[in-house]
Amino acid sequence: MLRSVGNRGMRISVELEEKMIKDIMLLTGERKMSAAIAKAAEMFTKRLKAVALIRSLREDPLDYGQTNEELEEASDPEPASKARKSVDYRNDKRKLRKS
Numbered sequence: 455m456l457r458s459v460g461n462r463g464m465r466i467s468v469e470l471e472e473k474m475i476k477d478i479m480l481l482t483g484e485r486k487m488s489a490a491i492a493k494a495a496e497m498f499t500k501r502l503k504a505v506a507l508i509r510s511l512r513e514d515p516l517d518y519g520q521t522n523e524e525l526e527e528a529s530d531p532e533p534a535s536k537a538r539k540s541v542d543y544r545n546d547k548r549k550l551r552k553s
Contacts, residue, residue, distance in 0.1 A: 463492075468491075470491075475487055475490070475491070478490045478491060478494045481494070482494050482497070
């Protein structure tokens with residue numbers, strides 16, 4: 455039996471063993487059966503989506519066309535040998551001139 459309940463989603467009737475319901479409530483940390491089963495279904499769905507994403511990335515990896523080093527070289531206007539050195543002014547011993 456399925457019926458829509460406003461923005462809360464759909465209500466359904468299912469038969470589950472009492473032990474399974476207790477396990478679901480324990481694992482989800484929910485005190486009420488409906489909340490526990492809804493949370494378990496949400497967690498299960500998210501996990502399956504994550505597994506499907508990981509599987510698709512393994513089977514068909516993304517091709518960015520360039521390696522990380524190539525991207526860094528293309529975006530760096532100066533080669534590393536000519537790059538400016540960073541200066542830490544917090545421990546600078548020179549006195550600032552007053553104008």
